[in-house]
Amino acid sequence: MNRRTKIAIAGVATAAVIAGGAAAAVAGGGDDAPLTGSARDRAIQAALEHVGQGTVTETETGDGGAAYAVEVRLPDGRQVEVALDERFQVIGSGSDDDGPNGTDDEDGGQDD
Numbered sequence: 001m002n003r004r005t006k007i008a009i010a011g012v013a014t015a016a017v018i019a020g021g022a023a024a025a026v027a028g029g030g031d032d033a034p035l036t037g038s039a040r041d042r043a044i045q046a047a048l049e050h051v052g053q054g055t056v057t058e059t060e061t062g063d064g065g066a067a068y069a070v071e072v073r074l075p076d077g078r079q080v081e082v083a084l085d086e087r088f089q090v091i092g093s094g095s096d097d098d099g100p101n102g103t104d105d106e107d108g109g110q111d112d
Contacts, residue, residue: 050082057072065083069081069082
């Protein structure tokens with residue numbers, strides 16, 4: 001292999017490593033970021049259609065493998081989290097023990 005070929009291969013490999021690292025940083029850095037705009041509106045609509053009725057307490061991206069997550073307090077006081085894929089289709093839901101903003105209690109960090 002001549003010197004030019006080696007330099008070109010090294011350059012391509014370096015670019016691939018940098019691009020992969022940047023993609024990982026973006027993917028990792030987006031976890032639990034609040035939703036905004038039309039993505040937030042669509043996620044809320046899908047979550048409320050799934051659970052029936054309730055009050056949205058938090059929305060976020062990249063939670064637990066889902067593209068989006070919406071936390072909803074149901075009329076009976078239970079908190080559920082609805083997981084959505086990138087097309088805003090429900091991929092799962094379940095009881096959510098942490099309150100809004102990850103406070104890990106049923107009343108969202110409110111002291112009794």
